[in-house]
Amino acid sequence: MTRAVDIVVIGSGVAGLSAALGLAATRDVLVISAGDGSTPWAQGGVAAAYGGDDPLDHAHDTDVAGAGFCDPRNVRALVEEGPQRLAELIAHGARFDRNADGSLSRTLEGGHGRPRVVHAGGDATGAEVHRALRSAVQLAGVETLHGRTVGLVKSDAGRVVGVLVETGGEVTQIDARAVVLATGGIGNAYLASTNPSSVRGDGIALALRAGASLVDMEFVQFHPTALFTGDTSGQLPLVTEAVRGEGAVLRDAEGRRIMAGRHPRADLAPRDVVARAIDATMRRDGSSHVWLDATGIAAEVLRERFPTVLASCARIGVDLVSEQIPVAPAEHFLCGGVRTDRDGATDVPGLYAVGEVAATGVHGANRLASNSLLEGLVFGRRVATTLTLDLPVAIAGRSRELLLDEDREPERIRAILTKYAGIRRDGAGLNAAVDELDALGNGPLATVARSVVVAAAARRDSRGCHWRSDYPGVDERWNEHLVVRLDEDGRPAVRQLLPSGTC
Template identity: 80%
Template sequence: MRRSVDVVVIGDGVAGLSTALGLAATRDVLLLSAGSGSTPWAQGGVAAAYGDDDPLDHAHDTDVAGAGFCDPRNLRALVEEGPQRLAELIALGARFDRDPDGSLSRTLEGGHDRPRVVHAGGDASGAEVHRTLRDALRLSDVRTVTGRAVGLIKSDSGHIVGVLVEDDAGVSQVDSRAVVLATGGIGNAYLASTNPATVRGDGIALALNAGASLVDMEFVQFHPTALFTGNSSGQMPLVTEAVRGEGAVLRDLRGRRIMADVHPRADLAPRDVVARAIEATMRRDGCDHVWLDARSIPEDTIRRRFPTVLASCAQIGVDMRSEQIPVAPAEHFLCGGVRTNRDGATDVPGLYAVGEVAASGVHGANRLASNSLLEGMVFGRRVATALTLDLPPATMSRSSSLTLAEDREPERIRAILTEHAGIRRDGAGLQMAADELETLGDGPLATTARAVIAAAITREDSRGCHWRSDYPQRDERWNQHVVVRLDEEGRPAVRHLHQSARL
């Protein structure tokens, strides 16, 4: 059945829900849900600087973690508007953990110079944020439908004017004046990820097919401490770095500290530093995991702060109160994505992107812990504000469908990306990956993988979560962003570079 609305929002994670709620009072909105995405799995919390914590300090920590590659204007918006969005979430009924005096509990995580991460249910922050936003959405006029976006509709004038939706009844068309991609990242383009199976790069492929640009696709973050279950494929349980914030330390299989002499902040270094150190340790020792030792944390703290981690460990027969936790890095977050301006607009009229699928620039070359939920809340509202003030005009021109193809060999694609574009990369391996991907069609996984590989081949230096063993040092000549678009044959290719903005 064909229908028409003002705005279609694709994705019901924190970014999509925040966008839809921000538009609910002024626009006719349809929210397309293909699953809950990554938001409910987020453990750490929401980073917010308020009270005696200066937002500029938060911005500094974010830029340091991002290897000085963050967009200054958007970063300022993130840290200054973040506390407002957090307060609004609490007003909607979010139940964050509080200290005995009634103030919000704040914890320390990697890369932060002070405790500024508020959390809910100990380590169930994403689930609480998602619940709050979903409950608010049910009270609004936003319509929610379940299905997968399998294509976009583009007019002869070059505007995106609708979405093709696949559900149990088949494929239908939804016409709209704007489409917002809030589809999450690319987690399941890799074999092991902390993301659910629905997060596989569809939004990246939809944007490319529509003619949009991608930027910074080489910056794929690996969380240092996914729970090692013995299975190296699929969604891996997360062990929040707040466990390290409470005093846990990483050890190799002989019991030696891994991070003690690696970084001034040791186990609370930025994620890229910790992930590389763990990968190097595993490669040196020929093992598939290391240990996270949380035995120094009081038992009542573990029960109160980390019930999710405690339960996940128990499922594999580990009692984190008395035993060390087996952990290994897993793909976690895409720091780049669809190129947008500060209001989420892409370079294709009528197409917007927000959250992990978008390259807002606030994460630079490596995301700071607990800035992802914050980004979705802040920039979801910014996209909603932009579309409230200036909705693209309706178009009467003819249109055509830009439909996603099917991936023929998804497991092979995941294996190629995992082997050659993981924590450790080199030119020869990346070129091998590019050659192998040539034969694997043009489905969303293959398209996403080619975009990552093309950008990683181009960037011949190491910064943030892009580390090349053949170019191991940061090179100031590469203070430029790598832009990827489809070439004449419909394959992702690097089109140009543009200069980095600096604080």
């Protein structure tokens, strides 16, 4: 079965829905959804220089958190266009929390120099953003097809001209003048993540198979405070760092503050700093978690601001109001991804990428808290504007299908990536990971995992959320971005270096 549309958007999170909404008035758009992705699970909020804040201050905080490795042009686009995109989201019906005077309530999160994070439902921002965008997209008449994209279609001229979607055990070909990847990150390539199981890196594998490049794949962010439930795999509940923004502190088993003296912002240091400190504490103490102490925050504040966190804690029998809660780092966000320009175009004609699957350079070596929803809003609109103004004409001629392989031993792949490419890495482990993954084929999980480990093995210094115990400092000789492409055997390999700031 074959059908045709102007544009296929693969993914129904904030980035995909923002792109679809921007295109709906002028183009025939089809959204393919294998699940709602990570957006509904986002707790903290949307960071934006709104209501008197200076976008340049937001840009500064973004770059500092990103270890000076961000693309300054794209960061500027993010912070300058962000307030307008937030205002449009509110116009579409998003209900953000407000103060008594009607102004938007803003909170402080790690890495930010001032409160600029707007939130909804206390700590249910992602769910509200997703609800508002999904409603707007439906009102605009955009169709959603529920299924998994298992391949791309490429013309003999080298352009992506369609997708292959599996629904109900059958594969449908959908021809398109352009395809937008908005598939999110790679969370389920690790054993434990804050992401749902549908987020497994398929977009990365699809892009590589089509001939696209990846960049910054070594920069995988671990959220410092996932709720420790005793599980070592699957999706773990998130404890938003806005709890620390309200005054909670991290403690070790003896009650000592973990972040005291480690960073000027202490518990509100950038995520990579806090995650490494927790990991070091757990290694020192031989423990599986540390403690988050929110007992100094007024009970009414906790109940109003963090109902999701309260409920998650209650499910494991812990009271956030009166007890310290167990937390540990978990895989959270991919700072790199498919290489794009600032308008979402990859280096394969007809293929675009937006959101966490894309690498625009706005996150550098470590994402600033609550910049992810903002990125989806801003760059979703930018790719929509590009395709509204300059949609390629469909090219006739022969085409070939680029189907994803099936993964062999997916749990083993996840275990390898977790063991060797977590918060703490070293050359011997990363090289062992490459050898072990080579025996497990070229399925999407294996492709994603190998993309991470070959980049991490190649980068022989430490910056942001890439930390190697054998190269623990920043080395300016590695002030370059690593580009990953498929080699002649269909496996990811580092193929090129790009100067910093030129993603």
